Amino acid sequence: MSFRIAYLGPAGTFTEQAARRWDPDGRHETWPAPSVPEAIAALHEGRVGAAVVPFENSVEGSVPATLQSLLEADGVRITAEVLVEVEFSLLARPGTALEEVRVVATHPHAAAQTRAWLARTLPRARVVAETSTARAAQLVGEGEYDAAVAAPGAADAYGLVALAEGVADRAGAVTRFVVLQEGAPVPAPTGADRTTLVALIWQNRPGALLELLEQFAIRGIDLSRLESRPTGEGLGEYCFWIDADAHLDEPRLQETLVGLRRTTRDLRFFGSYPRADGRVPTVPAHADDTAYAQASAWVSSLGGSSPLTGPAGARGPTRR
Structure with missing residues (x-):
């Protein structure tokens, strides 16, 4: 099905290059959005089927306009990423x-x-x-x-x-662009995947960040990006943007999300998608799918109810 792709315009931007790399056959019409928020707004309003926006640069770091716009958007997910070497x-x-x-x-x-x-x-x-x-x-x-x-x-x-x-202070700079879609299914795992999350801790106190990181560490999940950003709720109020080297379909990440959901004030899932560089993470033996399957079978053999849901009909507190 053909649709329009919004990108940060006007024509001639690196974002346009990223959009055309994601759609190399030119099956979709492109639309130059005047800003990142307007590209995401067009996606949310159904005027485009996808939006390609800059996410981070290897020299300058993340793109604040994109992060803030994603925080304010509901239902928008990252379904792919594109790397573009930047030359000025x-x-x-x-x-x-x-x-x-x-x-x-x-x-x-x-x-x-x-x-x-x-x-x-x-x-x-x-x-x-x-x-x-x-x-x-x-x-x-x-x-x-x-x-x-x-x-x-x-x-x-x-x-x-x-x-x-060749105007640059450092050669070889690369910008990472993400493809956003609304209501799109999570892409199937490839073995070289990334999951983007945003977590808000309950309160700023000693050990709060350590507790968050332990959820990943004990399950053998590497983080390729961790960044604190203001929530806009007041000075000292921060959320954590996380890129984890795992896919939603992996038991180790599912268990991590359960732990994070219990121990954070809010948890936002922005998608699991293939890494553009194809890098396959190293998974410890205790955290691979076989280890989880064996552990789950052992728990089931004990005759109790599900270790995650508890007794039939039980529900934990509901949070967004």
């Missing part, structure tokens, strides 16, 4: 000389990845933030700025030329 050029209108550049526009993440280069090459230039690198290039084409740090492909899109290529 300094783009300007034809006829512009490097020494004439006084104002450079770009996205804040791109500015962070080219800060030293810009300071060294254009020490007198002022850097201004735009919603995307492509939007910066678009505004250069319209005459609002002198130059933009953007993807090389944005030059053709907006009639610009490259004053410099």
